[in-house]
Amino acid sequence: MAALSAWFWDERFWLPHNVSWADFVDPEPGVEYPKAGHLLSALPLALGIFAVRILFERFIARPCAHVLRIHAEVRRTATPNALLEKVFTSGAKCPDPRRLEALSKQLDWDVRKVQRWFRHRRNQDKPSTLTKYCESMWRLTFYLCIFTYGVHFLWQSPWTWDTRHCWYNYPYQVLSPGLYHYYVTELAFYCSLLFSQFSDIKRKDFLIMFVHHLATVGLISFSYVNNMLRMGSLVMCLHDASDFLLEAAKLANYAKYQRLCDFLFVVFGVVFCTARLVIYPFWILHSTLFESWEIIGPYNSWWLFNGLLLVLQVLHVLWSYLIARIAFKALLRGKVSKDERSDIESSSEEEGGSREGVRTPLRGTRASAKGENGTNGHLTSMMWAQGH
Numbered sequence: 001m002a003a004l005s006a007w008f009w010d011e012r013f014w015l016p017h018n019v020s021w022a023d024f025v026d027p028e029p030g031v032e033y034p035k036a037g038h039l040l041s042a043l044p045l046a047l048g049i050f051a052v053r054i055l056f057e058r059f060i061a062r063p064c065a066h067v068l069r070i071h072a073e074v075r076r077t078a079t080p081n082a083l084l085e086k087v088f089t090s091g092a093k094c095p096d097p098r099r100l101e102a103l104s105k106q107l108d109w110d111v112r113k114v115q116r117w118f119r120h121r122r123n124q125d126k127p128s129t130l131t132k133y134c135e136s137m138w139r140l141t142f143y144l145c146i147f148t149y150g151v152h153f154l155w156q157s158p159w160t161w162d163t164r165h166c167w168y169n170y171p172y173q174v175l176s177p178g179l180y181h182y183y184v185t186e187l188a189f190y191c192s193l194l195f196s197q198f199s200d201i202k203r204k205d206f207l208i209m210f211v212h213h214l215a216t217v218g219l220i221s222f223s224y225v226n227n228m229l230r231m232g233s234l235v236m237c238l239h240d241a242s243d244f245l246l247e248a249a250k251l252a253n254y255a256k257y258q259r260l261c262d263f264l265f266v267v268f269g270v271v272f273c274t275a276r277l278v279i280y281p282f283w284i285l286h287s288t289l290f291e292s293w294e295i296i297g298p299y300n301s302w303w304l305f306n307g308l309l310l311v312l313q314v315l316h317v318l319w320s321y322l323i324a325r326i327a328f329k330a331l332l333r334g335k336v337s338k339d340e341r342s343d344i345e346s347s348s349e350e351e352g353g354s355r356e357g358v359r360t361p362l363r364g365t366r367a368s369a370k371g372e373n374g375t376n377g378h379l380t381s382m383m384w385a386q387g388h
Contacts, residue, residue, distance in 0.1 A: 015171060034175050036224075049142075053138050057135070070130050070254055075120075076123070132254060137251060140251060146185060146189070146240055153179070170292075183220065222304075235284060241275050242271045245267055246268050273324070276319070288306050
């Protein structure tokens with residue numbers, strides 16, 4: 001274990017040349033530097049955030065939903081059947097015609113009756129609008145609060161107005177209480193998503209989202225240990241700028257305020273693309289690639305840090321293209337089109353006599369055959385890594 005720890009915390013990887021961990025062991029009175037042990041405080045805070053979320057959804061979000069006349073839908077449940085349940089749980093949630101024919105012969109049922117059973121069974125797992133409303137209202141509240149705090153804190157920070165301050169005297173930059181609280185709260189929130197995801201609405205990209213949350217926790221932790229908190233705080237605040245707008249659009253959709261929903265989505269798209277295609281590359285990446293090279297020079301973890309930021313920029317381009325495509329189609333129809341990924345979860349595809357094929361967001365987002373409009377839930381949750 002000692003050898004493994006020495007290898008992982010190798011100074012030649014983490015720190016610039018001629019800097020060692022010993023330089024941070026005994027700072028002057030009143031001076032505090034980031035330490036890996038500080039991150040442990042995010043774990044109990046994550047549990048606290050999860051508990052607050054449960055109380056918030058029950059005592060605040062649900063009453064608000066009832067005021068807006070959003071209620072849990074009453075659905076027909078499938079008749080208990082061991083054979084069909086076994087087929088359903090094995091992954092065949094929408095069997096092909098040949099499979100349906102075989103099952104109808106085994107049970108001596110009409111094929112349409114078997115189809116109806118699978119439709120009812122899928123609908124049992126489909127989350128209600130009330131559930132989705134409560135989840136989005138919680139996320140809106142958190143994102144808006146953390147973004148407001150970030151803007152308030154960074155407004156008073158010199159590195160917001162001159163990013164060269166992110167690298168002056170690096171890595172001997174003092175950890176302030178405000179920066180510590182900002183970082184640990186963001187880290188705790190994403191830690192809470194790691195375990196709350198198992199109780200949240202199950203979607204097709206469950207594994208992708210789980211990996212995204214792990215990557216986000218890793219990036220935040222990496223930048224904290226490496227004392228790149230100043231630049232990291234700018235990255236977090238910049239990405240938080242559009243998150244609450246997306247959640248607000250979802251809430252408007254659930255409440256059936258279609259014009260408000262479409263307006264909020266357009267605002268979200270503008271803010272998202274401006275932040276991630278203009279501000280991020282010309283402000284953040286310019287500083288991490290060129291200003292840091294000039295002031296402190298490259299070293300091993302510097303290459304990794306910038307490599308991850310560049311990968312993130314590639315994802316920004318992809319997500320912006322998807323948003324622009326949705327917005328373009330919305331202009332042609334006069335409404336925001338549906339995101340099939342979000343409202344049609346893995347176990348609740350829409351079915352009819354001639355069921356339309358389920359499409360992922362990467363293959364297009366067209367309004368359904370039934371003429372459904374609006375963002376329909378997590379409109380651009382296809383951007384599974386949008387924040388970090």
